[in-house]
Amino acid sequence: MKTCLIVDDSSVIRKVARRILEGLSFTIVEAEDGQQALETCRSNMPDAVLLDWNMPVMDGHDFLKALRRLPGGDKPKVVFCTTENDVVHIARALHAGANEYIMKPFDKEIVEAKFQEVGLI
Numbered sequence: 001m002k003t004c005l006i007v008d009d010s011s012v013i014r015k016v017a018r019r020i021l022e023g024l025s026f027t028i029v030e031a032e033d034g035q036q037a038l039e040t041c042r043s044n045m046p047d048a049v050l051l052d053w054n055m056p057v058m059d060g061h062d063f064l065k066a067l068r069r070l071p072g073g074d075k076p077k078v079v080f081c082t083t084e085n086d087v088v089h090i091a092r093a094l095h096a097g098a099n100e101y102i103m104k105p106f107d108k109e110i111v112e113a114k115f116q117e118v119g120l121i
Contacts, residue, residue: 002027004047005037005048006021007037007055008052010052021111023108029044038066041076048120051063053081054082060082060093079115
């Protein structure tokens with residue numbers, strides 16, 4: 001079974017994402033911010049990361065840059081979630097190493113489609 005790390009400071013978003021991804025046969029690990037997520041990745045690299053962009057402590061952009069520098073950090077497929085829909089914001093995330101993005105709010109169909117696009121399901 002594949003593992004997905006859900007990184008979001010909102011417990012509600014983590015809960016919704018967990019339900020969707022468990023329904024798609026993922027084992028779920030959660031983190032409230034980029035720093036917790038980075039510590040998780042150092043000990044057990046996930047197959048996928050569903051990543052919020054705006055978080056306290058360490059935001060999604062800084063986490064993603066740090067993740068990609070870790071040994072094996074090039075392997076996880078990263079789908080970032082954002083409320084920002086401007087092209088500059090999305091381009092910055094893709095340039096930092098995101099594989100795909102999802103706009104909040106999202107539903108099962110959107111998550112499933114994006115995870116299919118990046119080859120996770």
